[in-house]
Amino acid sequence: MNIAQTPHKLHILVCTNARHDGTPSCGDSGEAQRVFETLKARLKEAKLPVRVSRTGCLGPCAQGPNVMCYAQDGTPGVWLQGVGEGDVPEIEAKVRSLLNTPSQGE
Numbered sequence: 001m002n003i004a005q006t007p008h009k010l011h012i013l014v015c016t017n018a019r020h021d022g023t024p025s026c027g028d029s030g031e032a033q034r035v036f037e038t039l040k041a042r043l044k045e046a047k048l049p050v051r052v053s054r055t056g057c058l059g060p061c062a063q064g065p066n067v068m069c070y071a072q073d074g075t076p077g078v079w080l081q082g083v084g085e086g087d088v089p090e091i092e093a094k095v096r097s098l099l100n101t102p103s104q105g106e
């Protein structure tokens with residue numbers, strides 16, 4: 001096993017899990033996938049040192065779609081619940097506050 005330093009300061013996990021068995025899951029509609037795609041593209045364009053990944057179940061399914069942000073420096077992460085594509089600008093602002101990186105024009 002090799003242990004390497006991650007180049008990302010923050011890892012953002014977007015649950016896109018879909019169960020298809022009638023129990024609530026973040027992937028029940030296409031919203032979680034849209035959040036993932038829009039957020040990933042937006043943060044990539046902003047060149048922030050973060051990684052956005054799709055993930056399976058994070059646990060609190062009924063409150064989804066769920067997004068969890070974990071800072072690599074030990075700063076307490078945040079858990080965003082009931083997220084929709086329209087929340088992406090607010091998520092970016094939260095990410096910037098966690099990174100202490102103001103957006104251009106601030």
Ligand code: FES
Pocket residue numbers: 015016017018024025026027056057058059060061062064065066
């Ligand atoms: S399905 Fe997303 S948290 Fe469980």
